[in-house]
Amino acid sequence: MVNPGYKNFKGEDWVDPTPPPSHLPHVDEVGSTGAPxxxxxxxIGTLCKEYNEDxxxxxxxxxxxxxxxxxxxxxxxxxxxxxxxxxxxxxxxFRAHWKCLDGKNQDLGRCRNxxxxxxxxxxxxxGWKKDLPGAPTNKPQxxxxxxxxx
Numbered sequence: 286m287v288n289p290g291y292k293n294f295k296g297e298d299w300v301d302p303t304p305p306p307s308h309l310p311h312v313d314e315v316g317s318t319g320a321p322x323x324x325x326x327x328x329i330g331t332l333c334k335e336y337n338e339d340x341x342x343x344x345x346x347x348x349x350x351x352x353x354x355x356x357x358x359x360x361x362x363x364x365x366x367x368x369x370x371x372x373x374x375x376x377x378x379f380r381a382h383w384k385c386l387d388g389k390n391q392d393l394g395r396c397r398n399x400x401x402x403x404x405x406x407x408x409x410x411x412g413w414k415k416d417l418p419g420a421p422t423n424k425p426q427x428x429x430x431x432x433x434x435x
Contacts, residue, residue, distance in 0.1 A: 306351065312358040315365055320387035322364075324379060324400075325371055327415050328407060333363035375406035 315322070322329075330337070336359045343353035371379050382403045385396035393400065407413050420426055 305354065309354050309358065312361050313365065315361060315368070317368065318387075320391060321368070321379070321383040323386055323391055323393075324383035324403065325368055327417065328371065328413055329364050329367045330418070331414060331416050332367045333360060336360045336363045370411065371407065374410035375403060378403040378406040 336356070340353060340356040340360050343356045346352070378399070382396060382399040385399045386393070389395040404415060408415075415426065417426055
């Protein structure tokens with residue numbers, strides 16, 4: 286079966302030849318695959334919340350992609366900074382968790398043990414907090430609860 290949307294696709298990486306506007310500062314790409322980003326996602330979400338909210342407010346103001354490039358660059362820089370911090374103090378735990386996700390179809394539920402090790406390392410090393418979106422505010426987060434049995 287032929288997919289008409291990909292009739293000119295030759296299986297090569299495509300890079301947009303258009304340079305970004307010169308008035309925007311350069312920012313590197315995050316340079317990560319999905320599993321490490323998913324592993325760090327809750328922490329990136331917490332650490333970069335203000336930048337993400339600014340970006341989303343900007344997108345709601347104007348749907349022109351160029352309008353929010355500066356805010357998008359701030360989000361990218363924050364994510365890169367968070368990943369570098371995680372790598373600096375909890376590299377082994379981080380690698381164990383994202384490798385588990387990578388091998389188990391990125392199913393968080395099947396990687397709870399390495400996630401627990403990563404959480405403990407980041408809580409200890411940085412004093413970071415992990416906030417799960419949509420969790421009740423009047424109860425402890427699921428990862429902060431004491432298990433009923435050992």
